[in-house]
Amino acid sequence: MRADAQKNHDKIVATAIEVFTEKGMDAPLDEIATRADVGPGTLYRHFPTREDLIDAVIKSWVLQIETAADDAVASDAPVREVLLRWFSAYVARISRNKGGPAKFTSAMGNSHSPIFSKCEVLRLANERVLDRFRHDGVIRADVDSLEVCRIIGGVAVVADQAGLDEAATVSMLGVVIDGLLRT
């Protein structure tokens, strides 16, 4: 890639992180272009769709999600507590920017989405956590990771769109966790 192209690419991603933080993931792309001092054409050449740009922005998350999952797998606290912490981390992650939960959760399981691979990271991290407890027989075995991601994602979407606080989210997650335990 040409040096100027690389520079613009990086500048766009950096600006996108800023703008998404300020205005949510549905922020006008042209504003990102303007603030990155590039033309709209340049932005769209690098990132044909909004999701392609989101994909580039997410890269930094991946590691943190993996770490949270590692913690959950390693922790010897009670199941309920471990799951609550893990799901909270999951929700916090995808909710960092307004509109994020909807973006991730509706792309989940859709292999044609530009952010599919990032969703897979989430799904697989969740799978590792669930596997640990499935192994112990403390959670039900008939629900797969994708489905759990969707339910948790649903909670995140509602919390995001209705502007709920963390307490409300935790309470809803508690219900879902109880639904996963036993059986």
Add this chain to the structure above:
Amino acid sequence: MRADAQKNHDKIVATAIEVFTEKGMDAPLDEIATRADVGPGTLYRHFPTREDLIDAVIKSWVLQIETAADDAVASDAPVREVLLRWFSAYVARISRNKGGPAKFTSAMGNSHSPIFSKCEVLRLANERVLDRFRHDGVIRADVDSLEVCRIIGGVAVVADQAGLDEAATVSMLGVVIDGLLRT
């Protein structure tokens, strides 16, 4: 209200029902105006916001929700089965038009929304059903109707946005129901 205004009002609502069915609840309002043979100005005078129009469109539902709730309260089938049927009806209702679940669920509990009163109908119907089982002591008492509506709504939003089939929805509802039972 002047006779011509009434006629236009009715024509707009009828057309909106059609267009929402075809294109979802985010369909262009100008298209509704065009197809109803009125100017955009007329549509916006009658319904200042999209939600005001949705509110008018919903009127026909209310009775059906009440009926489904009545059935759930009266049924002597097992809890799990009754709840599954009720929640399925709830989800089906708000998911009738694409984009519906998000509209309803994010307005739920927000008394400033034009469709708040309709959301209250949903919430109260759900409350009646929950109350019956709370009385029997078969479901947990520490989760209120609003919260349950949000969790179920979250499932509906995800199913709607990801285009999931009914089996997937039912499976997710099953998890939530298990989370509500006991304790």
Add this chain to the structure above:
DNA sequence: CCAGTATACGGAGTCATTCTCCGTTTAGCA
């Protein structure tokens, strides 16, 4: 029945946003 007026109409027009097209510029190479 008719005139006067409040009410309602409707579409042209503005604004915001997405996305494209294409003439211009430039990095990197031979």
Add this chain to the structure above:
DNA sequence: TGCTAAACGGAGAATGACTCCGTATACTGG
């Protein structure tokens, strides 16, 4: 240093929300 593929960027087309205001008309009181 000159050539060319690569990249740029902004004008502008397309879509959709929403407003403004000149025009038309349904009602009412005489």
